[in-house]
Amino acid sequence: DQQVKQNSPSLSVQEGRISILNCDYTNSMFDYFLWYKKYPAEGPTFLISISSIKDKNEDGRFTVFLNKSAKHLSLHIVPSQPGDSAVYFCAASVAGSARQLTFGSGTQLTVLP
Amino acid sequence: DTAVSQTPKYLVTQMGNDKSIKCEQNLGHDTMYWYKQDSKKFLKIMFSYNNKELIINETVPNRFSPKSPDKAHLNLHINSLELGDSAVYFCASSQDLLAIEQYFGPGTRLTVT
Secondary structure (H helix, E strand, O other), X not given: OOOEEOOOOEEEEEOOOOXXXXXXXXXXXXXXXXXXXEOOOOXXXXXXXXXXXXXXXXXXXXXXXXXXXXXXXXXXXXXXXXXXXEEEEEEEEOXXXXXXXXXXXXXXXEEXX | OOOEEEEOOXXXXXXXXXXXXXXXXXXXXXXEEEEEEOOOOOEXXXXXXXXXXXXXXXXXXXXXXXXXXXXXXXXXXXXXOOHHHOEEEEEEEEXXXXXXXXXXXXXXXXXXX
């Protein structure tokens, strides 16, 4: 039962263009959503998050959009840079005894110079 | 100056053996986690500890036993290793149980032959 889904295993974009990574979820109880970036042989590093009460959060080149009615979120990277090439994981969190993260399967982003 | 560290980075062992993976965080966080990344690339929560106390145990076989000697360390001991235990294991920490952001270690790739 995948509560967080990333249906695109890979995405290639040209340097300088916009990268859009998508994520869908099924659990309405999720109240925070996060994006993590992962380079090979390293652990995931936190990129940006959004509360379920917001529909947009921006941090520099990274913007996350949340559409609660569609249970969909997306990460926009503008402009894309070769150093952005990595696997991007969408994750969701629900308040409880502890905030465990439920991850999607990741999208490999390749930014072509 | 590594925030969350794990040892070893790679571990190759035979079925039936017992092995341990160590995790240390120098962030002063109260909460630590173990995640397993399976062959389909999903990261799934295994355990969560808060101030040395077990909070989450996500239907993990009891061959897996976490141990937290202090709040900066969370080790994972695995008895009677099976082929299906082959995966990448990530340790993570967060400031407390309510914190959204989790900081991940570099991972330990376990291969059981």
